[in-house]
Amino acid sequence: MATIEWEKKVSKKDLADAEQYLRLIFEPKDVTRAMEKFEKQRARIEKFKVRDILRASDNELKPETNEDVKKQFVKMFEGEALVPILIVRKNQKLFIADGYHRMCAAYYLNEDAEMHCVLVGI
Numbered sequence: 001m002a003t004i005e006w007e008k009k010v011s012k013k014d015l016a017d018a019e020q021y022l023r024l025i026f027e028p029k030d031v032t033r034a035m036e037k038f039e040k041q042r043a044r045i046e047k048f049k050v051r052d053i054l055r056a057s058d059n060e061l062k063p064e065t066n067e068d069v070k071k072q073f074v075k076m077f078e079g080e081a082l083v084p085i086l087i088v089r090k091n092q093k094l095f096i097a098d099g100y101h102r103m104c105a106a107y108y109l110n111e112d113a114e115m116h117c118v119l120v121g122i
Contacts, residue, residue: 009043018097037120072105
């Protein structure tokens with residue numbers, strides 16, 4: 001079974017991707033607050049089991065045949081370090097701001113795998 005390697009912090013590109021997604025679901029003031037917290041905490045990594053993130057975020061898994069999920073599998077099996085996923089907690093609900101396909105691939109690899117995350121509350 002492949003081991004998941006992780007980057008030490010979140011990249012600027014991933015922060016930008018997260019902001020684009022959050023702009024679709026939150027009010028501008030909430031996006032600003034979340035992004036400020038991500039900037040401050042982008043190297044503060046927490047670890048949670050992938051199955052718990054999936055359940056708590058109420059997301060559905062993309063199929064293993066999804067192109068983006070397959071790309072993450074390739075990275076995992078080649079030993080490439082993955083960027084931690086970005087999660088926002090608001091009103092007792094979790095939103096995966098960036099890293100959804102990484103989460104799906106990790107779940108298929110091992111549902112007990114520890115995901116590296118940056119979690120902020122707004």
